Amino acid sequence: MSKKARRFTCIACASLMALGMVGCGSPSATTSSDDNPEVNSEMSQLYVSNFNGGVGTEWLYAARARFEEAYKDYSFEEGKKGVQVIVDTNKGLPADIAATRSEIYFAENVNLYDYIYQGKVLEITDIVTESLDMNGETESIEDKLSDEYKNFFKTPNGKYYALPHYRSTYALTYDRDLFDEKDLFIGADGEVNQKSTSTSLSKGPDGKSGTYDDGLPATYAEFYNLCYNMTRRGVSPMHWSGMYNFYTTLFLAALKADFEGAENKMFYTFEGTATKLVDTINSDGTITYKAPTTITKADGYKAYESAGTYYALDFFYNIIKNEYYYTGAMNEATTHLDAQADFLLSNYAETMAPIAMLVEGSWWPHESSSTFQQMESRYSNASLEERHLALMPYPKATTAQVGEAQTIVDTSKSAAFINATIKEEKIELAKTFMKFLHTEESLVEFLLQTNMTRGFDFEVPTDVYNKLNTFAKSVVDVLKNGNVVLPMDNSTLYYKNYSTFDLEQIFATSYGTHPLVALKKGYTSSQIFEKARYKFNQATWGPLLSE
Amino acid sequence: MNKMKTDGFFQKKRQKQLIFSLIVVIIPIIQFCIFYIGVNFNSILMAFQKYEINEQTNLGKYQFNGLKNFRRMFFQLKYENDLPWALKNSIIAFLVNIGVGTTLALIFSLYIFKGMVGSKTFRAILFAPSILSSIVTVTMYKNFVETAIPEIFNLQYGLLGNPDTRFGALLFFMIWVSFGTQILIYSGAMNTIDPSVIEAAKLDGASPLREFLSIILPLIYPTVTTFLVTNIAGLLTNQMNLFAFYANGADPELRTMGYYLFRQTNTASLAEYPLLATYGVALTLIAAPITLLGKKVLESVGPKTE
Known part of the structure; x- marks a missing residue:
């Protein structure tokens, strides 16, 4: 090798190695989006990164347009007027957001x-607790948070330091059109032979006539009968x-939470009185409960004996045993995208049986946008707006629970916050934008754009509700009639x-992380439960408390 | 005078060369210091720390914790079912890799080296998984074993869906994707063998098996040893492509130690890192002597070229 070639090779190698140094560069976009407007130096810029997943980014573009218009004559920084909100998208938070x-x-x-x-993360107690003072709203953002959200975010x-972003939960989405076509709504007499328009529908899980869940299975037993039909x-x-497999696991976690109600929170706080702990499972599947037990952090493992775990496992055991699923x-x-497409297209495909219900997160229609577009181009009345898809309220494990409010687990682990490295002169702008996004107008706009709600309590006006598609209406209905647990x-x-208390681990045993795997292996719900209830004991719990 | 001038010239030249060399190596050295020494030092340090949160300032920091993490690690080893499983699976994966993977890789390499029928196509097929992204390969494989195989053999579950066959299906995948690199290196090493040596063996009446065992294998043995030592070193870090198959959700009975640690790190909070770092240190303490011993044994017991 000539001297020149040697030098060239050395320099090339050194340059290649130097590429790693880009990590030490100045802050950049997390992931660039197609939103790259020319920066106007006469205006203030605000860079906002949004997780481009189940709720997409359209909601942010819509809010940005209103914000930029509302503050076009306002000066947040000396010598500048108006605001440019520049949207970046992320697919997960970088470990070092400061960069x-x-x-x-x-x-x-x-x-x-x-x-x-x-x-x-920047502390934002001031904007959360003070009056919004926007659009005539005088209440604070904190006033819109339920105790459940306050307890976690405070x-x-x-x-x-942060606020909830959106709410999501795992549930069954059912095809109302198919239910109508095949007379799958349940009548007042318990028979599965009605259409949604029938005047003699069963009362559903809320136990009341004339409500959103009429004709839907009120109990697991009714659900099995529906599947059989x-x-x-x-x-x-x-x-x-x-x-x-976590899709079915988290759906079962939702069923478990619905059974447990407020007591479900004990799996995270390890404080309270548990009234639904299993003493024995009787041969007929009924449960003998232990006397109410006080749970403290010192003996939190006792919470794992909850009957909710057994009932959820037994629900799925029956589904698998009776093969109430699509192959x-x-x-x-x-x-998950295949499953969504199967569910949506099964109604049109001649080679497959129509699928009535899909286990999914409540954000799934957004993920299926391309399937909806394909269907729209091929079939009539196939859009999300035209099809009648809806979240099914959870059936209750026992008849005694019919009439109790739904308990919904918000699985999103979502958050909205300000990067602590923000420049001092831009804090006011960032905080104003955060407040703006939490006005009722913005929360309603979010619902209209995404078919989902943010993690705040607010009344959906009737005119807005009427504008929603069937799916979004069902999201509002389920949330309105339920209590959300984080x-x-x-x-x-x-x-x-x-990582130990992660929701996905709630049914994990040595038989399998996910109940579906354990059931495939032939274990029964009782066997899995017996493993799950003793997952922790006094000896194994101790180290979790230690330093 | 002339000598002094010449000395000065060479001194300057040497200085320039030194500066040039320094410039060339300084960045790799800095990178090595930060991303290897720094990271590993921090990891070892973390094994003796805990994460403390100041509830007044809402800030956390790592503090010295003595040997408590090691105590907790031993406690987990005693009580947690996952870890013995993970250890057992790691050993199975290692033995299968060595026993089946390396043997087959040598046979396939010989096939290619001998230029037998379709050897080029064969090489391309075996090397394909090394070129494709692992997610693509995993997706193709999943569709094959989950859709095609049950369809052909009329099975209720696919090979991954069936609890009885899934570990085997994962081992098969691990072996299959490992062929590419091994075959490339082994057949490359075989190509460096002087053809006259093989010709001479043939003239002496050596059978193909004798030729392989007595000529080819001894000559490529240093290459084989390198692979085997690498495998031993990876005994406790091999994650058997489980993340590509299951993300964080692989079942306990499928996990290897490598996957266990990777998964835990992926889902842990900052406060859980010290315990994981402790596992890292402990596994290094186990793997390092085994690797050195394995190297020594392989070097002393292998076929000799004399």
């Missing part, structure tokens, strides 16, 4: 307290992603054992 240009983050599946404890010393009429009752649900190559806590115990 990004984004000043506000909308994130999901985030361990918020990791960021708080590292000082990466640190133990009473400070706010479906199979007899050539309908596949349920479908789910065979590839990602693709057992195929480990079936992604599967997280702001305690040190929870934080220090974050």
Whole structure:
């Protein structure tokens, strides 16, 4: 090799190695989006990063347009007038948000307290607790938070660093059109032979006539009967992603929470009185309960004996045993998108049985936008707006529970916050934008754009409700008639054992992380429950409390 | 005078060369210091720390914690079912890799080296998984074993869906994707063998098996040893492509130690890192002597070229 060639090779190698140094560069976009407007130096810029997942980014574009218009004559920085909101998108929060240009983050599946404890998130107690003073609204953002959200988002010393982004839950989506076509609504006499327009529908899980859930299964027993009738009429009752087992696991976690009600929170706080702990499971499947038991952090493992775990497992055991599912649900190559497409297209395909219900997160229609577009181009009345798809309220495990409010687990782990590295002169702008996004107008706009709600309590006006498609209406109905539980806590115990207490681990036993796997192996619900209830004991719990 | 001038010239030249060399190596050295020494040092340090949260300031920091993490680790090893499973699976994966993977890779390499029928196509097929992204390969494989196989053999579940066959299906995938690199290196090493040596063996009446065992294998043995030592070193870090198959959700009975640690790190909070770092240190303490011993044994017991 000539001397020149040697030098060239050396320099080339050194340059290649130097590429790694880009990581030490100045803040950049987390992931660039197609939203790259020319920066107007006469205006203030605000960089906002949004998780481009189940709720998309359209809601943010809509809010941005209103915000920029509302503050076009306002000066947030000396010598500048008006605002440019520049939207970046992310597919997960970077570990070091300080190295990004984004000043506000909308994130999901985030361990918020990791960021708080590292000082990466700006404290925003002032804008959360003071009056909004926008659009004539005088209440504070905190007033719109339920106690459940306050308890998590407020640190133990009473400070706010973040706000909830959106709410999502795992549930069954059912095809109302198919239910009508095949007379799958339940009549007052318990027979599965009605249409939604019938005047003699059963009362549904809320136990009241004339409400959103009429004709839907009130109990697990009614649900099994419905599935049985479906199979007899050539309908596949349920479908789910065979590839990602956590879909069914989190759906079962939702059923468990619905059974437990407020007591479900004990799995995260490990404080309270448990009234639904299993003493014995009788041969007929009924349960003998233990006397009410006080749960403390010191003996939190006792909460794992909850009957909710057994009932949820037994629900799925019956579904699997009776094969109330579409065959693709057992195929480990079936992604969540495949399952969605199967569910949507099964009504039109001649080669497959129509599928009545889909186990999914409540955001799924957005993920299926391309399937909806394809269907629209091929079939009439196939859009989300025209099809009648809806969330099914959870049936109750026992007849005694019919009439109790739904308990909904918000699984999104979402949060909205300001990056602590934001420049001093831009804090006012960022805080104003945050406040703006939490006005009722913005919350309603979010619902209209995404078919989902943010993690705040607000009344959906009737005219807005009437504008919603069937799916969005069902989301509003279910939430309105339920209590939301966050599967997280702001305690040190929870934080220090974050991965152990993760919701996905709630049914994990040595038989399988996911109940579906354990059931495939032939274990019964009782066997899995017996493993799950003793997952922790006094000896194994101790180290979780230690330093 | 002339000598002094010449000395000065060479001194300057040497200085320039030194500066040039320094400039060339300084960035890799800095990178090595930060991303290897720094990271590993921090990881070892973390094994002796805990994460403390100041509830007044809402800030957390790592503090010295003595040997408590090690105590907790031993406690987990005693009580947690996942870890013995993970250890057992790691050993199975290692033995299958060595026993089946390496043997087959040598046979396939020989096939290619001998230029037998379709050897080029064969090489392309075996090398394909190394070129494609692992997610693509995993998706193709999943569709094959979950859709095609049940269809052909009329099975209720696919090979991954069936609890009885899924670990085997994962082992098969691990072996299959490992062929590419091994075959490339082994057949490359075989190509460096002087053809006259093989010709001479043939003239002496050596059978193909004798030729392989007595000529080819001894000559490529240093290459084989390198692979085997790498495998031993990876005994406790091999994650058997489980993340590509299951993300964080692989079942306990499928997990290997490598996957266990990767998954835990992926889902942990900052407060859980010290315990994971402790596992890292402990596994290094186990793997390092085994690797050194394995190297020594392989070097002393292998076929000799004399």
